[in-house]
Amino acid sequence: MIIDPSTQNAAENYKLLIGSILPRPIAWVSTLSEARVANLAPISFFTAVGRKPPMISISLQPRSDGVTLKDTFVNIRDTGEFVVNVVNLDLAHAMHRSAFEFSSDVDEFTAIGLEKAQSAVVRPPRVKQSPIAMECKVERIIPIGDQGEHVVFGEVLRFQIRDELYLDRGRIDTGALQAIGRLAAEYTLVQNAFTTPVDEQILSSLSRKRLGRLDGHEDGYSPIDSKSWSASGATL
Template sequence: MPWQDNYKLLIGSIVPRPIAFVSTRSADGVNNLAAFSFFNGVCPKPFIVAFAPMRRGATGEKKDTLRNIEETGEFVVNVVSEALVAPMSRTNPEFGPEVDEFEVAGLTPVPSDLVSPPRVMESPIQMECKLVQVVEFGEEAGAGSLVLGHVIKMHIAPSVYRDGKIDPDALQAVGRMAGDEYARITDRFPFRRSTLNDFAPQGDKG
């Protein structure tokens, strides 16, 4: 199948997808900001996150985000709340490397503590990351890369932090669906996860 058809099946089947709003800075000092919905956590020790930028659909070239990370070895993952969807969307076009998407989106860059790329002030959670590894999957249009980053510092707004945990109602994170659709996390339901004790013979449960 053409990669475009595979892409439609991928983004329609794997839903909802968390969004990494990734800020980087080029070796020349130009800020970049772009959203990626192929994003997830990997492990807590070391604290690793991953996102997967695809290559440009028209040319197969690497996107600015990946080029900047390969040049500097640093990036910031900013969590997207519902209030950030509109400005995030303004960063979607494939601008040239000389364009600062913070300015395009009308968002506020604030200095990071341990890496050079700025954080998005309006984001409730920001993860400063050092590059661990880039795994390449092809070099043509439709191909992509897996970027693994070590989270070396997190910034969490007090409004979303409760007793060592993130309050999902306060965070108001959104997920990506297919096309122009997003998902809220307001419709949740509890369901206890099974344990080995659930499968023990009757009377043997301790």
């Protein structure tokens, strides 16, 4: 199958991207509006882009109407600050609920029932339960294409790391983190690790084997047609 993305609309290309680039790390972004209303949103177009200074990027699309800019982007653009909170398994459902498109005057920490913690050097609060938070200031914002999308580059001013996760020589105990990532319509738990080469017997036993499920649904299930999938339909 060869597909020319220029013959498809944005939604069709989006489906191919999110089904091919996986698992994607989730930036659970907290911001403050100019009116000091706290906002939370999960962003899975997210990666590290620099080391000195440490730099991350997040890409933001409009709301589900395809036109209105997301509160996360507006707040970042207007205040120049944001926090990236790392999501682990304990926080997965709260993170998913924060994808709901709340009104701009709603404090999403309060709506979801999450406790705020004060950041060290930026104004937006961080998620207190998050194991790692990165306090960022905007380095630059780049508009992408003609669909109202933007890439935000942020310099990490402070890392806030739960003490037991910080190891000798400045490492993170990734084995204890229980980080989750985004697939296409679902999430995945990071729960195994390996180095190469992998034993041939293991490779053979896993060849074409489908992933396991933690939620009890049958193999092949997808929430893509349910209200719990999209940002605009995430149930509370």
